[in-house]
Amino acid sequence: MRIVIGEDSPLFREGLAALLEDAGHEVLARAPDAPALLAAVAAHEPDLAVIDVRMPPDLTDDGARAARELRRRHPGLGIVLLSQHVEVRHSVELVSSGRFGYLLKDRALDVDDFLDALRRVAAGGSALDPEVVGRLLGGRGGGGSGARSGLEALTPRERDVLALMAEGRTNAGIARRLWLTERTVEGHVASIFARLGLTSTDDDHRRVLAVLAHLGHAAPWR
8 A cells, every 4th residue: 555644653653654654655745744744645645544642733633634625635545543532533434435444543553453444444445443432332423313322222243343343344344253153144134224224235434434423413523
């Protein structure tokens, strides 16, 4: 993959670049602030941009705002936001556009999972941190009464499956994580969509978007 990094911490920025290059990826540019990030993506046209949510000049949500601008300018760009803390107000809005990931910075410590998440996003999928998914599924900013009642009707196992779906996992990946057969997972997925009033599809990315859009309907952070 060809990657641009947007990160103001020199230590984390260089460590991330070294990790990506050791994995065989090409780091095209390292941007220390949001304006430099926008310029670097325009100049290099990467496959993926890995962006800190909080960057200069304001050190608030400059990275997230730059990500939204990048999505407008470069619809095919994979975008992964990194954050120290869960800030779900950025998740639903950007995930609906596809090719998006939202991970806590600590997730980079699990190198294999982190690199797998980047590959999924660059390939057109989604990758949400389990803590972000947990916040969404926990009802903090869930949708209307229909969404809440649908979630309340899920069994504990169906909630486990839904959380892994929202992370961008395929049925095969969910089966491996939960020690289930793929056929069993398929049954849980069908039940989840039925309870939530959603139409199933063979496209894993679209089903993630459908679930998150349903959960995030009328969410206060949008």
